[in-house]
Structures are given as structure tokens and as C-alpha cells.
Amino acid sequence: MGGDRKQVAVCSQNETFNKALRLLLNDFDVQIGLDPVELALTADLLVWQIDGALPVDRLTGIATSTPTLVLGSTEDLIPAVDAGCLGFLSKDSPIDEIGDAVKTVMSGGAVVPPHLLGELLRHMVQRNRAESQIIGADELTAREREVLQLAVEGLRKEDIGERLYISPDTARTHLQRIYRKLGVHSQAELIALAVGNQRIDPEAL
Amino acid sequence: MSNTPQRRGELLESSGTEGWAIYEPDSDSLHVLNHSARAIWELCDGQTSPTEMALAISELTGLDPDEASRDVEVALERLYELGLIAN
Numbered sequence: 559m560g561g562d563r564k565q566v567a568v569c570s571q572n573e574t575f576n577k578a579l580r581l582l583l584n585d586f587d588v589q590i591g592l593d594p595v596e597l598a599l600t601a602d603l604l605v606w607q608i609d610g611a612l613p614v615d616r617l618t619g620i621a622t623s624t625p626t627l628v629l630g631s632t633e634d635l636i637p638a639v640d641a642g643c644l645g646f647l648s649k650d651s652p653i654d655e656i657g658d659a660v661k662t663v664m665s666g667g668a669v670v671p672p673h674l675l676g677e678l679l680r681h682m683v684q685r686n687r688a689e690s691q692i693i694g695a696d697e698l699t700a701r702e703r704e705v706l707q708l709a710v711e712g713l714r715k716e717d718i719g720e721r722l723y724i725s726p727d728t729a730r731t732h733l734q735r736i737y738r739k740l741g742v743h744s745q746a747e748l749i750a751l752a753v754g755n756q757r758i759d760p761e762a763l
Numbered sequence: 764m765s766n767t768p769q770r771r772g773e774l775l776e777s778s779g780t781e782g783w784a785i786y787e788p789d790s791d792s793l794h795v796l797n798h799s800a801r802a803i804w805e806l807c808d809g810q811t812s813p814t815e816m817a818l819a820i821s822e823l824t825g826l827d828p829d830e831a832s833r834d835v836e837v838a839l840e841r842l843y844e845l846g847l848i849a850n
Contacts, residue, residue: 644825666825667824667825668823668824668825670823670824672798673798675798675799675801675802676801676802676805676806678823679803679805679816679819679820679823680805680806682818682819682820682822682823683806683811683815683816683819686815686818686819686822687815715827727825730821730825730827730828733828734821734822734828737814737818737828738818741814742814743813743814743817743818743828743832744828744829744832745828745829746829
């Protein structure tokens with residue numbers, strides 16, 4: 559076990575697959591297990607080959623903090639995305655493609671089958687519309703208000719993360735939610751709104 | 764450009780490996796779009812704003828919201844130039 563080596567947790571009942579992936583990911587410490595939720599707690603990245611034993615939405619709240627690559631069938635795709643998984647491949651994907659996907663997700667990227675991109679984006683748009691009707695623009699969380707304050711000061715997500723002791727990815731997620739709730743689509747718009755009126759004064763929300 | 768662009772043309776079946784072909788009957792032209800451009804073209808249903816598109820892309824791919832917004836803007840401009848979306 560190397561001190562600085564990233565931990566990849568692999569949840570699969572296929573022993574051959576587990577052995578092959580361990581060999582392929584020799585730059586990482588690979589841990590094999592059967593409970594994706596438990597594995598995700600200590601890993602830097604989770605690879606879960608879905609076998610039907612657990613519903614995909616068990617990862618809700620976990621996949622947003624531990625980057626997760628799901629190997630499943632097409633019907634698992636939308637639940638996996640809704641749970642916050644950053645990567646999705648068919649469970650029949652070649653092993654080298656899975657290895658590449660692990661590296662992509664580990665470096666902060668996303669893996670989505672290109673032919674399903676349009677369907678997924680339509681789903682995201684519909685989901686966001688439904689959520690915005692429920693949430694309302696004036697219901698920022700306390701953390702979102704902190705992020706908003708710093709964003710209006712012009713800080714980038716990396717600086718916001720450093721200031722609030724959260725990762726840049728988490729800062730980015732907060733920014734995405736703030737943009738959605740306030741109906742803006744860039745930091746420049748956010749700042750312009752702040753300068754132009756009092757609507758997004760964090761203290762006033 | 765419209766706040767909710769409307770796609771034009773008809774998606775044709777293709778192998779899906781290199782991209783998708785769109786036939787635009789008014790100009791009798793055929794365009795091959797890559798996966799990302801095709802996904803944005805599909806979102807142009809006359810009801811979805813560029814802001815909604817950018818947020819969905821940002822959330823799905825992990826791209827910075829500002830970067831996603833710029834990418835959507837560039838893609839829509841190109842689709843508009845090709846006559847594949849209308850105001």
C-alpha cells in the first residue's frame with residue numbers, strides 16, 4: 559500500500575473481472591468488495607458493476623462525495639446520473655475501456671456513452687425544471703450563501719474551496735445550484751446582478 | 764439569437780461511430796454533427812434556453828458552469844450558421 563497512491567474500490571461479483579481490473583489499474587491501490595456503499599466510504603473512486611442486488615439509488619449522497627463509475631445497462635443510466643455518478647459504461651465494455659474510464663473519472667472528468675448524451679441532457683433539463691419549481695430562487699442554503707458571497711467577490715472555485723475548506727469540485731457543485739436557483743449562467747452574470755441590484759445580496763436572502 | 768432556439772432538419776440514421784447526419788430540406792443540405800453538437804441540437808426544442816442547456820451539461824460532465832455556457836454559445840452560433848436552428 560503506497561502512502562500517496564489513490565484508492566480505487568471495485569464492487570463486482572465477477573472474480574475474473576476483479577483480477578483483470580486490479581492488474582490494469584496498477585497505478586492505484588485496488589480494493590475489492592461486495593458492498594458499494596461501504597467501499598465508497600474509504601475510497602477515492604468507486605467502480606460498481608451493477609448486478610441487481612442493490613438499487614442504483616443507494617449511491618445517492620455517496621456518489622457526490624466519492625467519484626463513482628457505474629457499469630450497468632442502459633436502464634441504470636438515468637438513476638446513476640441522478641445519484642451523482644460521474645461515469646457510466648455498459649457492463650459489457652472492454653476492460654481497457656473501463657480502465658481508461660477509471661482514470662478519466664479519477665482526474666475529475668465524466669464518462670458518458672456518446673450516443674446517450676442527448677437523452678441524458680434532456681433528462682437533466684427536465685429534472686432541473688422540476689427541482690426549481692420546488693426549491694424556489696430564494697431558498698439558498700447557508701453554505702450556498704457563503705459560496706455566493708465569495709463568487710460575487712470574484713473568487714474562482716479553487717479559491718472558494720480553499721477559503722471554505724471544501725474541494726474545488728464541491729465549490730463547483732454549489733455554484734451550479736446557485737446559478738440554477740438565481741437563473742444566471744455565468745459568474746460574470748452573477749457579479750453583474752450583484753452590482754446592478756440588491757437581488758442577490760447574500761445577507762438579504 | 765432566440766432565447767429558446769428551435770432545431771431544423773431531420774436526424775438520419777447513421778452508424779453512430781463518427782457522428783450523426785442531419786438533413787435540412789429548406790437548403791437541401793446534409794450536415795454531419797459530432798456527438799456533443801448533436802446533443803445540443805436535440806435540446807433545441809423551442810422551449811429550452813441556452814442557460815438550461817449549459818447547466819445540464821455542467822452537471823452531467825462536471826464542466827465549470829461558465830465554461831459550459833461558453834461551449835453552448837459557440838455550438839449554437841455554429842448550428843445557427845449552418846441553418847440547423849432558427850430563432
